[in-house]
Each structure stands twice: as C-alpha cells, then as structure tokens.
Amino acid sequence: MACILFFLAGGLICEAQNSYWLKWSSDDPQQVGDWRGFVTKPEGRKYLDSIQNSFQNEGYLSLYSEEEEIGKDSLQVKIFLGTKYLWESISQGNVPREFTEDIEPVSDEYASASQWMRHVITEAENRGFPFAEIKLDSIERKGDKLSAVFHYDSGPLILWDSIKVAGDTKTQERYIQHITGIRPGAPFSQKQLEEAKIVLNRSPYFVQTQSATVDFQIKKAQPVFTLRDRNTNVLDGIIGLLPNTNEPGKMLITGQLDLELYHLGGKGRDIAVHWQRVNIATQSLDIYAKESFVLNSPLDVSLGFNLLKQDSSFLTRNLSLDFGYHMTSNSYLRFFTRRQASDVLETEAYDNATELPDVADYRWNQYGLGWDWDKLDSPYFPRRGFLINSELAMGNKRIIENTGFPPEVYVGVDMSSPQYFGQVEVEKHFFFRPGWGMWLKGNGGFIQNQNLLLNDLFRLGGLKSIRGFNENFFFARSYGYLNMEQRLFFGENSFLMVFADFGILENPYFAPSIDKPVSFGAGINLDTGSGVFRFIYGVGKSNLQPLQFSYSRIHFGYLARF
Known part of the structure; x- marks a missing residue:
C-alpha cells in the first residue's frame, strides 16, 4: 500500500511541475498533436513556433492559426496550412x-x-x-x-593565427598545433575546430576546462584552448626482503616498481620503467621512452627494452624501435623493428638430449606494422566508444648453437627460418543508462615458425588478460579470449563489477595442446582522487587448474597518480 501511495504521489508531483498545456491540429493534411505539458507559458509558445516553422519549411508559406484558450493554463491551436508551394x-x-x-x-x-x-x-x-x-x-x-x-x-578570407593555450597546464602551443592540425596561415575551418575539441578531450595528458573559443582580428582567427593537466604520472611500488635460501645469511630483494612520467616539458614526451621480482629466480624489466613529433615532423619515435628471466630456464631480451604517424584524429599508424634474443640459462638437464629441446638460444629480427583506431570518449575510464589495436610482424629467426647442448640436437634443424607474429585487440564500451554500463574486450594472436620454442610463446593470465589465474600462467602459440564486465557506477570513475572471461589457447608443448580456460568473479574500482584502488576476486578453470575456490585469485593494487 505504501508503494502504491508513493508512486501516486510521484505522479502528482510530476504533473504539478507542468503549469501550461498545449494541443494543436492542422486541417489538410490532417495532423494532431496531443496535449503536452510545459513548465512555463513561453516554453509552450516556443514549441508552437517550432511546429509552425516545420510546416513552413515544407512549403506552407501562407499558413495561419486560430487559438482557443481553455482556462488560464491550456491552449488549443488550429493550424490552417493553405497552399503548398x-x-x-x-x-x-x-x-x-x-x-x-x-x-x-x-x-x-x-x-x-x-x-x-x-x-x-x-x-x-x-x-x-x-x-x-x-x-x-x-x-x-x-x-x-x-x-x-x-x-x-563571401565576406573576408580568414586565416588561422597562432594557437593560444591558457589554464593550469605546461602544454606547449606547438604540441597542440601538431595534434589538432591547425596551422598558422592556413584558411580557417569550423570543421577543423570541432575536430580539435574532440582530439583534446581524448588526450591522456590534459582536460579542457572551458569550451574552445576563437578571437577574430583583422583577417585572423586565433583559437584559444583552456586546459588543465591531468594527474597522469605514476609512482608505485612494493619492496620486500626475504631470506636468501641459496646464500644463507644474505637477504633477497623482491617486489615491484612502476614509474611512469608523461608529457614531460609539455611536448608529449613519455618515460616508463616497470620492474617485478616475485621470487628468487624470476623477474622482469620494462623500459619505454617516447618522443612526439620529432623535429616538428609528424612522426613519433619510441624506444623500448624488455627483459624476462624465467626462473632458471631462459633469459629473453627485446629491443624495439617504433615510428608512429597520426593519419587522422582517430587513426594511428606505426612502423617498428624489434630484435629479440633468448638464451638458455642452465643446460645440465639437456646433457643426454637427442633432439632440439623446447627451449634454445635464438635471435629474431622483426619488421612490422601496427594500426590503432581510437573512438573512446575518455583515455582512462571510457563509458562509450570502441578501440582497435593491431600488429603484424615478420622476420628471420636464427637458432644459435649452445655449447651446453649435445651437437647432435642441431642435426637436421633449419638454423635460419622465417617467423611470423600477429596480435589484435578490440575493446567496446556500452553505457545503457546513468549508473549502468558494460565493457567487452576481445584479444587474439598467433606466432608461427617451423622451429617454434617455448621461449617464443605468448605469456597470458592475470589481471590484464585472463583473470582468475596467476600472472603469465599460460604459454600459447595462438590464442583468443573475451573479457566481459557488467559495471554499476557510483562515481565518475568508481564502479562495482562482475566479470566473465573465456579463452582458447594452443600450446604445442602440452598434451592436450588446446586449452579453454574460463573464469568469473567480481570486484571494485575505486577512484580516491589521488589514485585508483582496484580489487578483483576471480576463480578460473583450465586444463592445468580445476574449478575450486582453493585456486581462486585476488588481483588488487593501488595506482597513485600525480
């Protein structure tokens, strides 16, 4: 009964908000607009004018209307259209x-x-x-x-003047000129100005605090962009000291360090360092640097280095050089070259091997092409839009003889052969109504070579791929997986979520080689103002892990930004 009274009261309140009602009809062709409520009388009059203007745009230039007031708060209008021209x-x-x-x-x-x-x-x-x-x-x-x-x-020809940047930002005018394409001396373009607003709104470095304006002077138009820098830099880490079981009396340093510095000097210059060591034998290091619009050209140049030491099995290093080009405001094309080198660390286990083991020393020089398409409405916490990232590379892989292996393992092996690699990621965000959204991400990849090694394969599993498993839990020659999340927002960048991940992986060194991992769980993403706290609980099932809560995983972390 209380619920019924509540809804009735709500309906009465909604009706009470409308203090003016209007209904219209036309003669030929006969059309009727039913009673419609407005908060004020001028709003009703504005609606009536829009109806008459729409008829005039259809060619009824001589129309006129007759009005009949029904009480003080209601108006009935008859529109006589007349001749259609x-x-x-x-x-x-x-x-x-x-x-x-x-x-x-x-x-x-x-x-x-x-x-x-x-x-x-x-x-x-x-x-x-x-x-x-x-x-x-x-x-x-x-x-x-x-x-x-x-x-x-036509009026006077107006040319672009130099860009002006205002607000609390270190961003340089030259950088804004490059990403928007607005060049001093070029003809003014309203379309270019609107596209510039979209590009700036998607920037990970800053936000627009005011709508862009244009100052018109003598045949010149100076665009003014008011910006505020985002808190994009990251410094996060955990350091642990454990007894070193291999060297009694000494300590082992473990932990994780994430350092990311963005938009240095207001030029789109980025530097990132990621280090992780979870036990005595396994650790990884990633170093990345990017320079945007080198020498005022349209090219970005980035340099990366990655090192992975997998327990006592192997050590892999990657050195990459990328050249990026902004094709449009949404499209980004990359050309890259990479050199990957991997070496076996301990060879005692292979003293009696008669054929090439699943790990070996090799060098692989890659040359590839990447393409990104970004239509997300936000660089960090989007609610609408989609994103495509893709890469395709090929190159020659050369197997290096390891003196710790018996010489006969290399007999009949093609020591130099072509190797191919490809990856694609598609991300889609839906926002159905305030407070409710959905996120989908599909990811796939392959690597192909006649002498494919375990230390060639993709590493998957963990927070950024298939949740409910340890980081880098899976080895895969080819893979595909789908991430699905239902999100319940309770803040601009804060939400509760439930998820399900589905994958299919191929590993030639395991039997059966096809694995179909599945995981599900729930979590929270909490924006604290100075950073983001994320907590996700998941449980997964695969050929290597049963579906049991004793195997569940907790992924959590706090990302501080400044």
Missing part, C-alpha cells in the same frame, strides 16, 4: 562552383533550398569564410510555383 526553377547565381560540387541539386520541395544554403555556408566556413552569407533573390511566384536566384556574399 514548390520550386519551379532556382538558379545557383554567384555561388562558387567549388562549394557545390558535393551537394545534391535543389529539388522541387521548398525545404531543399534551405538545406542547400546550409550546405554552402558549411563549405564556406570550412574554406576560410566564417562570415559568409547567402540568401534568395529575385523571387517570383506563378500559382503554387516559385522561382529564385541564390545570392552569395
């Missing part, structure tokens, strides 16, 4: 031909002339004439047929 002929007049090449000719419908004029003005605004005007001239009427001539006034 059509175009018999209309001349382009002095409108520049280059402005109309991609515009459909004016049809006999009256509204088509208005649409045509809007297209011309849009073309003019994007070609350096933001003050252009167009109107109908020499209008003549014969019955219900009209004829006219377009008259165009």
Whole structure:
C-alpha cells in the first residue's frame, strides 16, 4: 500500500511541475498533436513556433492559426496550412562552383533550398569564410510555383593565427598545433575546430576546462584552448626482503616498481620503467621512452627494452624501435623493428638430449606494422566508444648453437627460418543508462615458425588478460579470449563489477595442446582522487587448474597518480 501511495504521489508531483498545456491540429493534411505539458507559458509558445516553422519549411508559406484558450493554463491551436508551394526553377547565381560540387541539386520541395544554403555556408566556413552569407533573390511566384536566384556574399578570407593555450597546464602551443592540425596561415575551418575539441578531450595528458573559443582580428582567427593537466604520472611500488635460501645469511630483494612520467616539458614526451621480482629466480624489466613529433615532423619515435628471466630456464631480451604517424584524429599508424634474443640459462638437464629441446638460444629480427583506431570518449575510464589495436610482424629467426647442448640436437634443424607474429585487440564500451554500463574486450594472436620454442610463446593470465589465474600462467602459440564486465557506477570513475572471461589457447608443448580456460568473479574500482584502488576476486578453470575456490585469485593494487 505504501508503494502504491508513493508512486501516486510521484505522479502528482510530476504533473504539478507542468503549469501550461498545449494541443494543436492542422486541417489538410490532417495532423494532431496531443496535449503536452510545459513548465512555463513561453516554453509552450516556443514549441508552437517550432511546429509552425516545420510546416513552413515544407512549403506552407501562407499558413495561419486560430487559438482557443481553455482556462488560464491550456491552449488549443488550429493550424490552417493553405497552399503548398514548390520550386519551379532556382538558379545557383554567384555561388562558387567549388562549394557545390558535393551537394545534391535543389529539388522541387521548398525545404531543399534551405538545406542547400546550409550546405554552402558549411563549405564556406570550412574554406576560410566564417562570415559568409547567402540568401534568395529575385523571387517570383506563378500559382503554387516559385522561382529564385541564390545570392552569395563571401565576406573576408580568414586565416588561422597562432594557437593560444591558457589554464593550469605546461602544454606547449606547438604540441597542440601538431595534434589538432591547425596551422598558422592556413584558411580557417569550423570543421577543423570541432575536430580539435574532440582530439583534446581524448588526450591522456590534459582536460579542457572551458569550451574552445576563437578571437577574430583583422583577417585572423586565433583559437584559444583552456586546459588543465591531468594527474597522469605514476609512482608505485612494493619492496620486500626475504631470506636468501641459496646464500644463507644474505637477504633477497623482491617486489615491484612502476614509474611512469608523461608529457614531460609539455611536448608529449613519455618515460616508463616497470620492474617485478616475485621470487628468487624470476623477474622482469620494462623500459619505454617516447618522443612526439620529432623535429616538428609528424612522426613519433619510441624506444623500448624488455627483459624476462624465467626462473632458471631462459633469459629473453627485446629491443624495439617504433615510428608512429597520426593519419587522422582517430587513426594511428606505426612502423617498428624489434630484435629479440633468448638464451638458455642452465643446460645440465639437456646433457643426454637427442633432439632440439623446447627451449634454445635464438635471435629474431622483426619488421612490422601496427594500426590503432581510437573512438573512446575518455583515455582512462571510457563509458562509450570502441578501440582497435593491431600488429603484424615478420622476420628471420636464427637458432644459435649452445655449447651446453649435445651437437647432435642441431642435426637436421633449419638454423635460419622465417617467423611470423600477429596480435589484435578490440575493446567496446556500452553505457545503457546513468549508473549502468558494460565493457567487452576481445584479444587474439598467433606466432608461427617451423622451429617454434617455448621461449617464443605468448605469456597470458592475470589481471590484464585472463583473470582468475596467476600472472603469465599460460604459454600459447595462438590464442583468443573475451573479457566481459557488467559495471554499476557510483562515481565518475568508481564502479562495482562482475566479470566473465573465456579463452582458447594452443600450446604445442602440452598434451592436450588446446586449452579453454574460463573464469568469473567480481570486484571494485575505486577512484580516491589521488589514485585508483582496484580489487578483483576471480576463480578460473583450465586444463592445468580445476574449478575450486582453493585456486581462486585476488588481483588488487593501488595506482597513485600525480
């Protein structure tokens, strides 16, 4: 009963908010707009004007209306449309031909002339004439047929002036010029200005605190962007001291360090260092540096180094050099070269081997192409849009003879052969209503060679791939997995979520070689203002792990930004 009263009261409150009601109808063709409520009388009048304007745009130029007030708060309107006028002929007049090449000719419908004029003005605004005007001239009427001539006034040619950056930011004007494509001396373009707003809103380095403005001076237009730098830099780490079981009396340093510095000098210059050591034998190191728009060219250059020491099995190093090019505001093309070197650390176990083991020393030189397509509405916590990242590479892999292996293991082995590699990631965000969203991510990859080794394979599992398993739990020659999350937002960047991950992996060194891991769980992402705390509980099942809560995993961490 209380619930019924609550909803009835809510309905009465909603009705009480509308203090003016309006209903309209037309004669021929007969149309009816049912009673509609408005908070104020001017809002109702504005709605009525929009209805009449829409009929006039259809060609009913001589329409008139009769109004009947029903009480002080209600109005009933009868619209008499009269004759519908059509175009018999209309001349382009002095409108520049280059402005109309991609515009459909004016049809006999009256509204088509208005649409045509809007297209011309849009073309003019994007070609350096933001003050252009167009109107109908020499209008003549014969019955219900009209004829006219377009008259165009371009106004002065306006050129872009230098960009001005305001607000609490270290971003340099030259960097904004590069990412927006706005060049001093080029013709003004309204489309270019609108695209610049979108590009700046997606930047991971800063946010726009005010809408972009344009200061028009003598034949110059200076765009002004007001920005505030984001807290993007990261310093996070855990250091542990454990007794070294291999060297009694000494300590073993374990832990994790994440250092990420972005937009140094306001130029889009990035540096990142990631180190992790979880036990005495396994550790990894990643170093990355990027310089944007090198020597004021459209190219970005990045250099990376990765080291992985897998217990006492092998040591792998990767050195990469990337060149990136901004094709459009959404599309980014990369050309890269990488050198991967891997060496076996302990060879005693292979003293009696008669064929090439699953690990071996090799050198692989790669040359590849990458393409990214970004349509997300935010660089960190998007709610709408999609993202595509892809890479394809090939190169020659050369197996190096290890003196710790018996010589006969290399007999009949092609020591030099082509190796291929590819990866693709597709991410999609849905936002159904305030407080409820969904995230999907699909990822796939392959690596192919006639002498594929265990230390060649992809490493998967953990927080950033298939949750519910340890980090780098899986080895895979080819793989595909899907991440799904339902998110319940309770803040701008804070949400509760439930997830499910599904994968299929191929590992040629395990039997059976096909694994289909599945995991599910729940967690929380909490924005604390100075950082992000994430806690995820998951449990997974695979060929190597049963579905038992004793095998569940907790992924958590706090990412501090400054």
